[in-house]
Amino acid sequence: MSSEFSVTDYAVQLTPEHEAFRKVVREFADKVIAPKAAEIDRRNEMDPEVLEKAAEIGLFGIPFPEEYGGGGGDDLMMAIAVEELTRASAACATAIIASYLVSTPLYIFGNEAQKKKYLPLLASGKKLGAHGMTEPVAGSDVAGIQSTAAKRGDSYVLNGRKMFITNGDKADIFLLFARTSPPEPGKRHRGITAFLVERGTPGFTVGQRIAVTGLRGEHPVELVFNDLSVPGENVLGEVGGGARIALTTYDHGRIGVAAQGVGLAQAALDAALKYSVQRQTFGNYLLTYQQVQFKVAEMVSAVETSRLLTYWAASLSKQGKKFVKAASIAKVTATEAAESNAHKAMLIMGGYGVSVETGVERLLRDSQVIKTYEGTNDIQRLTIVRETAREMGLPV
Ligand SMILES: Cc1cc2nc3c(=O)[nH]c(=O)nc-3n(C[C@H](O)[C@H](O)[C@H](O)COP(=O)(O)OP(=O)(O)OC[C@H]3O[C@@H](n4cnc5c(N)ncnc54)[C@H](O)[C@@H]3O)c2cc1C
Incomplete structure (x- = not known):
């Protein structure tokens, strides 16, 4: 009995184009989304300008061919975009990726007339799905x-x-x-x-x-x-x-939710690190205490593990290889890393960690939802077992 993954299936190759794309999305997230994120959360209202500007830079059509109004990108670019958007606001990222739950199945399963009619509208962000x-x-x-x-x-x-x-x-x-x-x-x-x-x-x-x-x-x-x-x-x-269409959509969407986990986990790490080199107690910066260092080390490891798994799933999908198990592993790992990192950041930041003002408790609340949608993490665990059993030729 052996797993059908070969060594090359573990390769993740980010090109200079991927990094240039990350820069564009990060700049957008920092300038347009981050200043509004707390207000969007407080008012519980999306800011339409965020979606309009996201459409202007092509964030609704990343992986679709140009003939349908897409950007001609790949699954890795998609994961990078979602990670960067979520780092600023998971709610804004969700508004954008939910539209892909229509455009992706339309692209995969639609006939030519349906694709010509609806895909350019969705991929350009002129219409939301x-x-x-x-x-x-x-x-x-x-x-x-x-x-x-x-x-x-x-x-x-x-x-x-x-x-x-x-x-x-x-x-x-x-x-x-x-x-x-x-x-x-x-x-x-x-x-x-x-x-x-x-x-x-x-x-x-x-x-x-x-x-x-x-x-x-x-x-x-x-x-x-x-x-x-x-x-x-x-x-x-x-x-x-239709069930096959839905389940295929969720297989792809799950990589996006994993990327949301990476973005939230990174945001928590950023906040905790920044705070722990500014705050002093008993004459020492927080980061000099070993208990804080250990938490930070675990947070860094969680971010990097989650990112690697998410890019692995995206790379397999990009190459047309089987990616369902990888996507489920990435979703569970990254969304639970988001929860754990948000919680650690709150502890490291003391009273400011539980203060709504600093935005760290928002990360913990957001992590609960991403653990739940697009298939709960329990359901992902069932998928991981089922796919592994199949690979090994065991009855499922
Ligand atoms: C903010 C948000 C946005 C959403 N957006 C959309 C959307 O755009 N479109 C859409 O169609 N849906 C959407 N959903 C729905 C989401 O996908 C479902 O909530 C999710 O799939 C879980 O379904 P459920 O709530 O009915 O829970 P249930 O399926 O009733 O599950 C309840 C609990 O039982 C566990 N469980 C269930 N079955 C098993 C099993 N076989 N083995 C072990 N444990 C099991 C689950 O893990 C969970 O803990 C959204 C949900 C939220 C919270």
Whole structure:
């Protein structure tokens, strides 16, 4: 029995283009996002200017080909961008990457007419996307969704409710999932279909905002469909094959969430280091105390481990290799590093660590959400075991 990864699968190659790109995104994050981050969190409102300016520098279309209005970049660039954005504000990064939960499956599964119609709008950031899978009764268990789509002539009529939909109140183009046929025994994932829906379609309502502990400013919402009629040409991929579209989307999106973990973990490290060389107690800077040094060493290790794993997953995806296990490992490691680093930074900073003013407690709140969405870390652990068993030819 052996793992199917070869030594070369561990290579991560960042080029000067990647680093030049990082510089552009960091400058944007420092100048445009960072000064607004605390206010976005305090008011629990996104600043539309952040999204407009992100669109201007191409942050909604990084990996898509230029013919669809994208930047022609790669998965590593995507990870770098998300890391840098999150370092300034996880909420702003989420508003941007949630749109990719529509544009990525559209690019992978869409037909030419759908791609020509919608992808340039999403990739340019002129229109924002929102992805609606989760329901009041089903989150991790995608096959458990109960929204229905009944065929009526050339159209489908959707009824149901979605919960926790990021960008749901701001988006123009939605990817919605509903059952076109009931689950079959042993094939529960069959019968779910993906639909592209435009804002303003009759029968589509944005429901309540859902207050969440972190990512304030990017509050998710409920969506309600009452006899929402969608033309058959807006079915994405195969009728009944929507679960595969969703799960493929989450495999890619998970690398982005891992990159968010890296960004948060780095932000906590930055804050703790800066503070510990400014603050003195008993005549010594905090960083001279071994207990602080040990915490900082662990924080640095957590950042670098998470970054390496995230870039590893992105590199595998970029090369068209199997990356699902790597993405899950990266997501668990990086999001838990974010939590642990935020907590350590709060301890190192004493009273200022728990003060809202310094923004460090925001990092801890944000880390709770990124551990939860795009597949909870429990679900990632199940994926890691399943993929490993498969690689070793063991029954799963
Ligand atoms: C801020 C935010 C934004 C979101 N944005 C979106 C969005 O844009 N679009 C969208 O469709 N969804 C979105 N979600 C939903 C998110 O993906 C789900 O909340 C998540 O997948 C978990 O689903 P759930 O909340 O129903 O929890 P459940 O699936 O009910 O899980 C509850 C608990 O049980 C554990 N658990 C469940 N099944 C198992 C198992 N088999 N083994 C072990 N443990 C298990 C979970 O890990 C969790 O701890 C968002 C959520 C949040 C909080």
